[in-house]
Amino acid sequence: MIDRVEEAGPSGLASALMKKGALTSDWLPAFHAVPRHLFLPDAIWPGRAGMNRQTDRVLRSEEPEVWWSAVYRDAPITTQWDDGAHTGPGKGKVPSSSNSMPTMVFSMLDALNVGTGHKVLEIGTGTGWNAALLSHRVGAENVVTVEVDEASARDARGRLKAAGFEPLTVVGDGADGYAEGAPYDRVIATCSIGSVPRQWVAQTKPGGLIVAPWGPTYGGEAVARLAVAEDGTATGWFLGSSAFMRLRAQRTERKHVRAYLKGRKWPADGRQSMTSVSPDSVGDWPVMFAIGVQVPDAFPWAETYDDGSYTLWLRDTAVTSWATVDFVPRRKEFEVYQSGPRDLWDEVVAAYLWWDEQGRPGFERFGLTVDGDGERAWLDRPDNPVPVVAEP
CATH class of the missing domain: 3.30.160.690 (Bacterial toxin RNase RnlA/LsoA, N repeated domain)
Known part of the structure; x- marks a missing residue:
């Protein structure tokens, strides 16, 4: 029974993603060459499409069909709670690592506009699935992936190797990027930020792209696609809604x-x-x-x-x-x-x-500029900055 489910799972998800327009034909070979199930642990906490609400823990060793069904559903899957302190049963306090919703994964990869020979820096290895997809596309020798959590990095490295990919997997603070491998043609973050680390801009070639979920402290978040210019500035549009876990270096402690x-x-x-x-x-x-x-x-x-x-x-x-x-x-x-x-x-x-x-603008009318003066959001065009109501 499980073998028949496994055979149909990836094809069904691929079809659903292509109907949504998230999975394009040029990423289809990578999707099939890098099955999602190879990059998920035995214990998972399935999410719901478009939401960050997790169900209770599912163990593949105990509920293989439930586990498989969750893996090949277009929804995020939490794989770690409380920086690894909680392993179940039940849920922890704060989710700290995940395998992202496939629609979001392939939409961001499409926005990255990555091609043969491009050198890519990934911030947030997580389970390793995104790094594997990139490795299939541009060659593992052109991919550097940075993960702050040692256990996650170790497990992801093992999954990548088992799948036939060996990108450079670095344990470190993603906010620092990885200067030893710079410059990069593309930088992609699988965690959200509230401020673009200057190291990411400095480590990106002029003409290169940075794709990262960006959101203010108050809430609301969208994927930013920034082009880096010769003068070291970066600017670009927000592409659409997102909801990612925060880069650990930018987490904030919220008092009761x-x-x-x-x-x-x-x-x-x-x-x-x-x-x-x-x-x-x-x-x-x-x-x-x-x-x-x-x-x-x-x-x-x-x-x-x-x-x-x-x-x-x-x-x-x-x-x-x-x-x-x-x-x-x-x-x-x-x-x-x-x-x-x-x-x-x-x-x-x-x-x-x-x-x-302003007509209740959606994310697509906003953009972001990062330069020597800091960073600022703008509406419709870069010379129209969003006003700041009050300085903190």
């Missing part, structure tokens, strides 16, 4: 609300007001992205209740300011409390209204 209340009960010293902008209006991925590039170093969290109401908490990373907005179904005004030097809800509302005035 009690750290903001300083031992007092909510609403503590919060300043009370009312708002006609619903918290529901600012919760979708594209608007979160637009808010995030305008409101630096702040993030949301929703405390939900059984009756359908919830409290939207806003906090800054400096642990100086917080705000709450109480959502109640069918109401047109919502109670707000704000505390600290930043009026975080006012900042979010200003950012939301700007986004609304």
Whole structure:
């Protein structure tokens, strides 16, 4: 039974990906030469298409058909929790490594526009599947892949070798790239970033491309495709929504609300007001992205209740300011409390209204430039930077 499932699995997934337009004909040989199942461990936590919600652990040794079905579904698969501290059963606190959703894998590879002879730097080896696909395309001798987690790197190296590929697998901080192998024609990240590491730009040849998921602290994330110029700058468009685990060097520690209340009960010293902008209006991925590039170093969290109401908490990373907005179904005004030097809800509302005035743009109208002055998001053209509502 399992053999028949295994025979049909890759073909069925390939057909689905091609219908979506994610898998193009030029990547089809790599897809078939590098089966996904060769790059997944015995223990996996299957996800759902378009979502980051994992199901409980599945062991191939105990449930081979369930495992196989998950592998050849167009959905992400978590392979590590809490930097390896949790192995199951059940789920850990924070997913820390995965095998990405196939649609996203092949969409990003297509955006990379990689060809024969190109030298490629991959940030985030993970399970090794993406590195194997690249190795099949350009030759393993032209692929360098960097992984911060020693155990993941070791396991991926073993899977790659077993599949017939031996790219250079480096254990190190992906934020540093790998200068010894530079310059590269292409750089691709399989983890998200909130700021493009300058080493990636410096290690990319003029005319080369960087493809990486980029997202602000607030939330919202999209794949950026940046072209590196002769002067060492990089600029380009966002291609579409994404949701990746953060580069470990750029993770942020988010303090509990009690750290903001300083031992007092909510609403503590919060300043009370009312708002006609619903918290529901600012919760979708594209608007979160637009808010995030305008409101630096702040993030949301929703405390939900059984009756359908919830409290939207806003906090800054400096642990100086917080705000709450109480959502109640069918109401047109919502109670707000704000505390600290930043009026975080006012900042979010200003950012939301700007986004609304621009015609509620999706990711495809935004771009990013990295240069000597830092990096900045822009709308429609590079000389039209997205405004920053307030400096942190």
